[in-house]
Every structure is written in C-alpha cells, then in structure tokens.
Amino acid sequence: MNSKNLLTSKLFDETYHHTFNYISDYLAEVILKVLKDQSIVFDTGITMNEIFTKLTCTEEYKENVRWVIHYLIQQKKINEIDGVFFKENFTYKLYDESQLTTENIQPSMDVIRKIGENWPSIISGEKNPLKLLFGANETILWEKYFSNQHYLYSIHNYWAANKLAGLVSGKNKKILELGAGYGSGSEALLDALTSQHKEIESYTLSDISPLLVRKLKKNLELKYDTTRFEAIGLNIDQIKQNEEVKFDYIYAVNVIHCAKDPVQTISNLIQKMNKGGTMVISECTRGHYQELLHQEFIFSLLPGFEKINNERDYPNFGFLTPRAWIDILHETGVNDWCLEINPGPKCLGALMTIRI
Incomplete structure (x- = not known):
C-alpha cells in the first residue's frame, strides 16, 4: 500500500x-x-x-x-x-x-x-x-x-495528517510541528494539505535536534517548493512563551508522551496558539496496563521512555492508555477537546484534537 x-x-x-x-x-x-x-x-x-x-x-x-x-x-x-x-x-x-x-x-x-x-x-x-x-x-x-514506507509506523502519521488537513481553513495560517525528526509526519501532512487543496502561510519544523530539522527543512523545500518552512530546535520540556510567535495549528505525532510532564507541555503549547487555533496529537497507546507492546522492547532502552507504572508483573514503558490521556486533557483545563480511538479489535492509538 x-x-x-x-x-x-x-x-x-x-x-x-x-x-x-x-x-x-x-x-x-x-x-x-x-x-x-x-x-x-x-x-x-x-x-x-x-x-x-x-x-x-x-x-x-x-x-x-x-x-x-x-x-x-x-x-x-x-x-x-x-x-x-x-x-x-x-x-x-x-x-x-x-x-x-x-x-x-x-x-x-x-x-x-x-x-x-x-x-x-x-x-x-x-x-x-x-x-x-x-x-x-x-x-x-x-x-x-520512521518512514512512511514503514507500514506499522506510517499509519499514525496519516491518521493525524488527514485529521489536521481537514480542519485547516482560511488564509495566512501557520503550522508548528513538534518532533519532526526525519520528516515522515511532515510529508504526510503536506501531502494531505495538497490533496485537499489547502494553502498555508508557513510551516515550522521543530525537534530537540536543531541539526536534524535544518537538514529536513532543506529536503522539504526541494519537494514542496511553494511552502515557506522554518526550522527551530525545541525541547518539549522547555517551551518558552513568546507572544510574538504564535501558531494557528500545532501537530504532534508520537511526541508528547516523551514529555516529563505532559499536562504542562500541552498547557504551554496552548499558550503558543492563536485564538481559534487547533492542536492535533497522535499517540500510540495500549488498551490497558496489562498489555505489553512490542515497541517497548525497542524504546524502553532510550531516554524519554521511563517506566510508567509500579506493576511488578506488567512493567510498562512510555505508552499510555486512552484513559490516561483523557485525565491529562482534563488537567490542562482546556474545555474543547475530543479523543478518538482507532477502530478494530485492539486499542493501538489515540487521536486528540484540542481547540481554543
């Protein structure tokens, strides 16, 4: 496919x-x-x-x-x-x-x-x-x-990209992507915007690695030559409030769970949005904490994927449940949000939409 x-x-x-x-x-x-x-x-x-x-x-x-x-x-x-x-x-x-x-x-x-x-x-x-x-x-x-040619990974990119592209409206809109990394999420969203004939004023790529997003910016400028790109280094645990730089849309695929305090990170991001703005967050999830995911074998060895529970028989790393994400959204104090769970027999993803 x-x-x-x-x-x-x-x-x-x-x-x-x-x-x-x-x-x-x-x-x-x-x-x-x-x-x-x-x-x-x-x-x-x-x-x-x-x-x-x-x-x-x-x-x-x-x-x-x-x-x-x-x-x-x-x-x-x-x-x-x-x-x-x-x-x-x-x-x-x-x-x-x-x-x-x-x-x-x-x-x-x-x-x-x-x-x-x-x-x-x-x-x-x-x-x-x-x-x-x-x-x-x-x-x-x-x-x-982390490529869109990798079937299991790309699905989460396209799920979020389709959602956000469908919500983009009006002119002179600015998008901020968190944890852009190698750019598969960026390409999914840019392709979705193109297929839906949506135009934006600028697309800001961010990642904890400034070198990675600068390289990504150059690559995307060659492929999407009508879009204006910016590239910034951004640690999601150290988001500073800059009133001069705000965005209409924020887009994050499998990033926010790495935050030390997801409630604070989302709250800080809300402050970086223009009135009427929308944030779309896509996250891999598990249905319950007795379920162990194969991705944990990989990412539990890396910083940012700390143990998230105290169960002796079911040690979990990184990936939360939809219930946990609902609690996080409640704690931010934002009123207009929704959370969708993927269709099918097993809960493997949550798609969150926040409007201000």
Missing part, C-alpha cells in the same frame, strides 16, 4: 491489526533465541533471580528483563507457576509468515534484530544503547523505521 492510497483508505483495518500481531509474535521468537544463546531455557523451569544472574543484569535494566519475561508469557511462549517460568508444553505460534501481505514491515524486523543481537550486552552494562543505536552507521536504520 503506497502513501497516496493511505491518504484515502481505511487505516486501522484487518491488515494492520494482523500485521501488528505478526510483529508482536516475531519479537517473542527473537527474545527466545536471545535467551537461549545466554543458556536461559525454560524446559525444567527457571526463576527471575536465576535469569538475572545468567544475564549478569545491572540494577538499571532489571525492569527491562522483567518486561521481556512477562512479554513471553503474554505471547504464550512460556508460563509461570509460583514464581518459576516454564516453557509452554505445546507449540503455539500466533502467525505464520506465509499469511503476511506485501506491506513493508522490514524496518520493524531490522530494528528488533539489531537490538536483539546486542540486548545482553546492553542490560549487562557493556554497551551504551544510545551509542549503539544512534551511531553514524545506524542513521539509515532509523530513517527507514
């Missing part, structure tokens, strides 16, 4: 949910292999402390190890009896690769494999995950992952 078709098709359809489930099970298989290579097998039973010892896990990463073990339980690879973990006594594979469609999920598989190969060295403290995953040689890995 190409990006043009995604702009008008149903996004969270059966294919999407099937593909998400396949990648979830693929991760479980990778984890089992990684543990087996560390002499951790479940045939005769093993305790969590024995697993910690075999992995020479540092205190810092014990919650990541707990997450991995409980993820295997969720995916029905192992079970637990009185604190001892055993291999399931029957073969259970959720999805066969032959069932997959032609959708591009290789970026997810590549990142999972990369982390799996190095996971024991990370949790033992031998390797720094930031240096490992964001070194000069790994740029292409993340460009592909």
Whole structure:
C-alpha cells in the first residue's frame, strides 16, 4: 500500500491489526533465541533471580528483563507457576509468515534484530544503547523505521495528517510541528494539505535536534517548493512563551508522551496558539496496563521512555492508555477537546484534537 492510497483508505483495518500481531509474535521468537544463546531455557523451569544472574543484569535494566519475561508469557511462549517460568508444553505460534501481505514491515524486523543481537550486552552494562543505536552507521536504520514506507509506523502519521488537513481553513495560517525528526509526519501532512487543496502561510519544523530539522527543512523545500518552512530546535520540556510567535495549528505525532510532564507541555503549547487555533496529537497507546507492546522492547532502552507504572508483573514503558490521556486533557483545563480511538479489535492509538 503506497502513501497516496493511505491518504484515502481505511487505516486501522484487518491488515494492520494482523500485521501488528505478526510483529508482536516475531519479537517473542527473537527474545527466545536471545535467551537461549545466554543458556536461559525454560524446559525444567527457571526463576527471575536465576535469569538475572545468567544475564549478569545491572540494577538499571532489571525492569527491562522483567518486561521481556512477562512479554513471553503474554505471547504464550512460556508460563509461570509460583514464581518459576516454564516453557509452554505445546507449540503455539500466533502467525505464520506465509499469511503476511506485501506491506513493508522490514524496518520493524531490522530494528528488533539489531537490538536483539546486542540486548545482553546492553542490560549487562557493556554497551551504551544510545551509542549503539544512534551511531553514524545506524542513521539509515532509523530513517527507514520512521518512514512512511514503514507500514506499522506510517499509519499514525496519516491518521493525524488527514485529521489536521481537514480542519485547516482560511488564509495566512501557520503550522508548528513538534518532533519532526526525519520528516515522515511532515510529508504526510503536506501531502494531505495538497490533496485537499489547502494553502498555508508557513510551516515550522521543530525537534530537540536543531541539526536534524535544518537538514529536513532543506529536503522539504526541494519537494514542496511553494511552502515557506522554518526550522527551530525545541525541547518539549522547555517551551518558552513568546507572544510574538504564535501558531494557528500545532501537530504532534508520537511526541508528547516523551514529555516529563505532559499536562504542562500541552498547557504551554496552548499558550503558543492563536485564538481559534487547533492542536492535533497522535499517540500510540495500549488498551490497558496489562498489555505489553512490542515497541517497548525497542524504546524502553532510550531516554524519554521511563517506566510508567509500579506493576511488578506488567512493567510498562512510555505508552499510555486512552484513559490516561483523557485525565491529562482534563488537567490542562482546556474545555474543547475530543479523543478518538482507532477502530478494530485492539486499542493501538489515540487521536486528540484540542481547540481554543
């Protein structure tokens, strides 16, 4: 499915949910292999402390190890009896690769494999995950992952882009995008605006990395030569109020959950909007905190994806529930907002629209 078709098709359809489930099970298989290579097998039973010892896990990463073990339980690879973990006594594979469609999920598989190969060295403290995953040689890995050619990731971009483009009206409108990164969200919105024949006065790209958005600005100027772009470094935890710079629309895809205080961040952003302005926020979510998401295996190793609950059996990182986002919106004090959940059997995303 190409990006043009995604702009008008149903996004969270059966294919999407099937593909998400396949990648979830693929991760479980990778984890089992990684543990087996560390002499951790479940045939005769093993305790969590024995697993910690075999992995020479540092205190810092014990919650990541707990997450991995409980993820295997969720995916029905192992079970637990009185604190001892055993291999399931029957073969259970959720999805066969032959069932997959032609959708591009290789970026997810590549990142999972990369982390799996190095996971024991990370949790033992031998390797720094930031240096490992964001070194000069790994740029292409993340460009592909955060791309609109990556099916599982792009859906959230198009969901938010379609929403905001449909709300843009009038002339001389200014857009601010948060966490623009490699630009897939930017391209999704700009393509949606073009397809809906909407014109804007300016598009401000922001990211915690000024270098990244300056590079993105140059690339987008070549592709969208009728749009005026600005590029600024912006840390969402340090948003300053500047009355001279305000925006009509603010657009954020999978960014706000990284804020140390989402309530304060959203409140600060509201102050940067013109009267009558609109903010659209798209976030990956989980239906409840007993549900572990395959993306956590990747991002829990990075800053900004802190543990978000105190559950021993279900350690969660980063991704909130729709209920939690509703509570956050209430706390901001804003009155005109709505939250939509993706269609389908599993809650995997929330789309929030705030009007002032």
